[in-house]
Amino acid sequence: MNITPSALLAAADAAAGGQQFPPGALYVVATPIGNLADITLRAVHVLARADAVACEDTRVGAQLLRHLGLDKPLVALHAHNEQGASATVLARLAAGESVAYVSDAGTPAVSDPGAVLVAQAAAAGHRVIPVPGASSAVTALSVAGDTVGAGFRFVGFLPSRGGERRDALAACLGERSTQVLFEAPHRIEALAAALAEGAPERRVTLCRELTKQFETVATMAAAELPGWLAADANRVRGEFVLVLHALPAVVAEGLAPSALQTLEVLLRELPLKQAVALAAEISGAPRNALYQEALARRG
Template sequence: MSEAAAAAAGHQQYPAGTLYLVATPIGNLADISLRAIHLLGLVDAVACEDTRVSAQLLRWLGLHKPMVALHQHNEQTAAEAVVARLRQGERIAYISDAGTPAVSDPGAVLVAAAQRAGVRVLPLPGASSAITALSAAGDARAQGFRFVGFLPTKAAERRSAVQALGGAAHSQILFEAPHRIEDLLGLLAELVPSQSLTLCRELTKQFETVHTALCSDFPAWLAADKQRERGEFVLVLHAAPPAENTGLPDEALRVLRLLMRELPLKQAVGLASEISGSPRNALYQQALAWKQDADGDDDAAGDDAT
């Protein structure tokens, strides 16, 4: 493996006194790049989020390197020590437990410290759970994407954060832990029920799952199999349907969606307008768009909201 890595990547220059940000696999060890293997064999030390996790990776690669713990609890002080070594001409790689450093993982403080000190920083691209999930979402309507990461854990802040996600014209990438996934899917179903969501679980691992559906459908999907609550989650909230980008408040859309489940279309629109104070015609056009998406009934467009 080391010989193959050297043959593929050895021709490139790897200057001394440089901080190398090295992406590592997010679950499948085979996803590490040949260039990452070659570079990890060259460096003087490996700074890492968890020395126990990184030691296992290095052993699998047949490498033995001095390691420096640099995580969220000591990042500032550890970064200063690493920068001091870089200024003395050492090559040091930084790796997080999985994926690309400094993307919802430690590393940004170290990079900023290196930049302030005039130390060169070079990234080695590789696995990223956020981009992997985005590629599998198939959100062709999206106008770009936004990385959100983990939402707040406090109930009120969490609810406000989910409400703020609604109606966007771009994809939004979220992370969630197993013990909070049920709560998050419940909030998405309540607050942005008509937007599509791609849920990715255990990406690149043996039991990986990629499932796309409306947010309103996910609580039932999750409850159907308790195994679906296990693992690490990346979620892509798809861009809102065009009709939802017309300025109607999220609360009005939520009320309309709930009423449409129980009442005929015109009655649901009328009540939603009275409850929310939103224009009847705008709500009606939104209801038609949802109905057409659901059953393909193009004739509904000829109905009259008045």
């Protein structure tokens, strides 16, 4: 079915037109992460009513507005100018205008600019109103099937530099809870290799190009990730969200004291993976239980 911009705007007005829209308010508007059909009617209505739209990238924002049949004054507000550009937005708010802020995709201020603007607007006494919608982190969690996790820790992109990156990844693997990571295509294979080395048995859900034509969702043990990516060149293309599944609770009493002592001694001298393998061989204790106990002790 073809829906024209005018029909979409009419539907948005019918759905949200009766709501209150206070003057001088900042609207933090979530936008689609790939599939344009995922925009909400409320988001369409707010963008239509706004006096101006602040954008992480005005080219991306203008394209979205054209798709909706809208033409609005645009303010560039991105990671490199957020402090200065926020003052421009605040001046508009002080004049009684309504301003919408959109990042390039998804929910602003979640691994995207927007937090500085929100903090400054709130500090100046302006209403800050969320308009919820797409979020790649939540979208990935919804299809991960993580039956152990209760809540999650949002990590986003790991640092790009070697030492900082290793430390950040080690911190993730030391957490027993669910972790959500973002990754770029040129680093996905390195991340997969690091996960396979550091936590081979941990479950990982890899989401590629969420909501787009070539969307891929695959869940496996971390040890399988490098081979899975290498099997098809297309699997390393696009943008990635990874869900590192939570670890099951470990009952240390289920392991013999001698096995725990052996593990402790080996962990002092050896990398985690090697220590677990040797402890399992020496003690005869289940490798999975030893591995989870080792993660808990290293964390």
